[in-house]
Structures are given as structure tokens and as C-alpha cells.
Amino acid sequence: xxxxxxxxxxxxxxxxxxxxxxxxxxxxxxxxxxxxxxxxxxxxxxxxxxxxxxxxxxxxxxxxxxxxxxxxxxxxxxxxxxxxxxxxxxxxxxxxxxxxxxxxxxxxxxxxxxxxxxxxxxxxxxxxxxxxxxxxxxxxxxxxxxxxxxxxxxxxxxxxxxxxxxxxxxxxxxxxxxxxxxxxxxxxxxxxxxxxxxxxxxxxxxxxxxxxxxxxxxxxxxxxxxxxxxxxxxxxxxxxxxxxxxxxxxxxxxxxxxxxxxxxxxxxxxxxxxxxxxxxxxxxxxxxxxxxxxxxxxxxxxxxxxxxxxxxxxxxxxxxxxxxxxxxxxxxxxxxxxxxxxxxxxxxxxxxxxxxxxxxxxxxxxxxxxxxxxxxx
Numbered sequence: 001x002x003x004x005x006x007x008x009x010x011x012x013x014x015x016x017x018x019x020x021x022x023x024x025x026x027x028x029x030x031x032x033x034x035x036x037x038x039x040x041x042x043x044x045x046x047x048x049x050x051x052x053x054x055x056x057x058x059x060x061x062x063x064x065x066x067x068x069x070x071x072x073x074x075x076x077x078x079x080x081x082x083x084x085x086x087x088x089x090x091x092x093x094x095x096x097x098x099x100x101x102x103x104x105x106x107x108x109x110x111x112x113x114x115x116x117x118x119x120x121x122x123x124x125x126x127x128x129x130x131x132x133x134x135x136x137x138x139x140x141x142x143x144x145x146x147x148x149x150x151x152x153x154x155x156x157x158x159x160x161x162x163x164x165x166x167x168x169x170x171x172x173x174x175x176x177x178x179x180x181x182x183x184x185x186x187x188x189x190x191x192x193x194x195x196x197x198x199x200x201x202x203x204x205x206x207x208x209x210x211x212x213x214x215x216x217x218x219x220x221x222x223x224x225x226x227x228x229x230x231x232x233x234x235x236x237x238x239x240x241x242x243x244x245x246x247x248x249x250x251x252x253x254x255x256x257x258x259x260x261x262x263x264x265x266x267x268x269x270x271x272x273x274x275x276x277x278x279x280x281x282x283x284x285x286x287x288x289x290x291x292x293x294x295x296x297x298x299x300x301x302x303x304x305x306x307x308x309x310x311x312x313x314x315x316x317x318x319x320x321x322x323x324x325x326x327x328x329x330x331x332x333x334x335x336x337x338x339x340x341x342x343x344x345x346x347x348x349x350x351x352x353x354x355x356x357x358x359x360x361x362x363x364x365x366x367x368x369x370x371x372x373x374x375x376x377x
Contacts, residue, residue: 021123025123030131033134035054035057035117036055037053037136039052040053045144045145045146046107046143046144046232048106049103049107052086052102054071054101058095058096065124066089066121068090068119068120070120071116071117072118074114074115077108081105081106109228109277110278111139114136116136119132143273144231144276146232146235147232147236149367150368151241181201182201182204190204214247214301216249216305217306219279220308221253222309224281224310226310226334227309229335229364231276233307236368238250242265242269248262249302289318292321295327303328305329308332311333311344311349311359316352323356332362333345333361334364336363336364
């Protein structure tokens with residue numbers, strides 16, 4: 001080049017802008033970027049959509065060829081389905097502000113953390129690359145999904161097993177909360193004549209029950225592929241009972257023992273759902289031992305509801321011991337479909353029914369009907 005010649009000088013001047021750009025790029029500080037993250041909600045229910053929005057603002061519009069922006073995901077979100085990915089390539093050019101969104105289509109239950117946003121860029125030839133991590137901490141809870149259920153108090157000590165009680169409980173006849181078909185024993189004054197004429201059948205008003213009713217719910221935290229349905233059913237069950245005005249105690253024993261004493265109202269529901277948002281199937285002791293040890297400690301004149309995803313011989317022996325004490329007990333076995341019941345479980349179910357212990361298999365997608373199915377059985 002020093003000897004002159006068109007080709008040499010042409011190559012020199014052609015490369016000069018790229019060389020100068022690389023030198024200026026090397027001096028450009030990524031730490032001057034302002035990075036912000038917002039999510040569409042602070043609290044979620046399992047299955048809801050999470051939309052995260054990341055905004056990057058620059059003081060000086062230095063022309064950047066590209067930016068790789070990545071929301072570094074925690075292990076709890078790493079394999080969740082995304083319709084818009086949390087890692088993208090942006091082409092900023094001279095823009096001062098850049099924004100992109102990522103979307104989780106169905107956020108899983110649990111406590112999730114966002115902590116780091118990673119930004120990478122480089123020069124035209126790939127000779128210089130820069131990377132910086134911005135620490136922006138966000139924590140949010142995803143509460144369990146629940147199904148709206150209508151709770152009906154069950155009587156579990158009948159000669160032929162358990163059914164919905166046909167005894168008319170004391171009611172507040174000042175406040176009607178719905179209508180239903182007429183049943184023998186209903187008062188004449190409860191008949192809703194307008195609804196009866198419209199439906200061409202005798203309909204009676206449904207009133208809030210005033211009778212006190214206490215329920216203790218045990219949730220099985222044994223390692224299981226059906227643990228999420230167990231959590232969903234437990235959440236639905238506790239919400240339905242509390243909505244009826246009953247007192248609920250919730251017992252969940254794993255690596256940590258969580259026992260919520262008998263209470264009613266919105267605060268009790270919030271505490272139970274907060275626990276269910278974070279709970280894991282991490283029990284180290286058999287569920288049968290947990291049930292037996294807790295029932296020995298407590299509760300007179302209460303109904304026990306046990307939620308599990310599997311029946312074992314240990315549980316059968318425990319249920320038989322409890323049944324001898326004339327304890328009001330209802331067992332719910334949560335399955336996704338009927339084919340998941342093993343031959344051993346079918347045999348245990350038959351044995352429980354012979355002992356007049358009520359055990360009901362509930363299938364995913366049919367939770368809302370469980371108490372009405374009991375009344376028809």
C-alpha cells in the first residue's frame with residue numbers, strides 16, 4: 001500500500017469505516033443502558049397467561065448491528081410453553097428505545113422468580129463481542145387452579161355406605177340463594193311458584209344452611225405424577241366448603257408440616273391457597289402414618305376428608321382402624337381417567353365399601369359434579 005496503487009488504497013479506504021466502527025464499538029459502554037421489566041399481573045392462577053415486557057432505553061443512539069436480549073429463566077419456568085420466546089434478537093440501529101414481549105401460554109403453579117436479563121451484542125466482523133447481565137428481581141406466586149363446586153354435607157355412617165344426607169337442616173328462610181327440584185319433606189312455603197310454572201315441575205327455594213359444620217382436609221404429599229390434580233381438587237374442595245360457611249382445617253405434611261386450625265372465612269381461604277401455591281410432593285413419611293398420628297391428637301364431632309391419588313395396603317389398614325372409632329370420614333381418590341386405577345386399588349376400594357367406609361374416585365374434568373354424583377349413588 002505504501003508503494004501506491006489503486007487497489008491498495010481502495011481496500012484501505014473500504015475497510016476504514018468498519019475499522020473505525022469496531023474501535024468506537026469497543027469504547028461503547030453497555031452499562032449505560034436502562035433496562036426495565038414489567039409483567040401483566042403480580043398474582044396468577046395456574047394455567048393463566050403471563051406476558052412479560054422488557055424495555056431498553058439508550059442515552060446515546062450509537063448504531064448497534066444487533067442485540068440478543070434474554071430473560072434468564074428459573075428452573076421452574078425453563079420448560080414451560082412459550083408462544084413468544086424470552087430470548088430474541090433485536091436490530092436497534094439508531095433507536096433510543098427498544099421493547100419486546102415474551103408470553104408463557106400456561107403458567108405453572110408455584111413460586112417463580114425473575115432475576116436476570118442478559119444482553120449481548122457484537123461488531124460487524126464478530127471480532128468484538130460484549131455481554132452484560134442486569135439484575136432485576138421479581139417474585140410472584142401462581143395460585144392453584146380450582147373448579148367451582150357446590151358443596152353438600154355428606155353423612156358417612158349409613159348401613160349401605162355414604163350418601164348426601166336427606167335430613168332437612170335448619171335454614172335461614174329470609175335469604176334464598178337458588179332453586180332446586182322439590183324433595184319429600186320440603187315445606188309448602190318453600191315452593192317457588194313462578195319457577196314451577198316456567199319449568200312445568202315443582203321447584204323449591206334453596207336457602208343458606210345455618211347448621212355448624214366442621215371439616216378437616218388431609219392432602220397427600222407423597223411423590224406422584226398426579227400431584228397437580230390432587231392440589232387442584234384440594235383447592236376446589238376447601239373453597240367450596242368455606243363458601244358454605246363451614247369451618248375448615250387443612251393438614252399437609254411433607255418436608256415441612258403445615259396445619260391450619262379450624263377457621264372459616266376469606267382469611268382462611270387465602271392462607272390455604274397461599275400454602276397450595278408453593279406446596280410440593282416431598283413427603284418422606286407414608287401418608288397413612290401422617291393421617292393416623294394427626295387424628296389421634298384431635299377433633300371431636302368433625303368430618304374428615306382425605307385427598308390422595310393412590311390407595312395402598314397401609315392406607316387400607318389405617319382407614320379400617322379409623323372406621324372402628326365411628327369417625328365421619330370421606331376418602332377422595334383423584335385420577336385423570338378410569339384406566340389409571342390399578343387392580344390393587346380396585347380391590348382396596350371394594351374392601352373399603354364392605355367396611356362401610358366411603359371412598360369416591362374423582363376424575364379430572366368432573367370435580368364440580370362430585371357431591372351430586374354421591375347423592376345419586
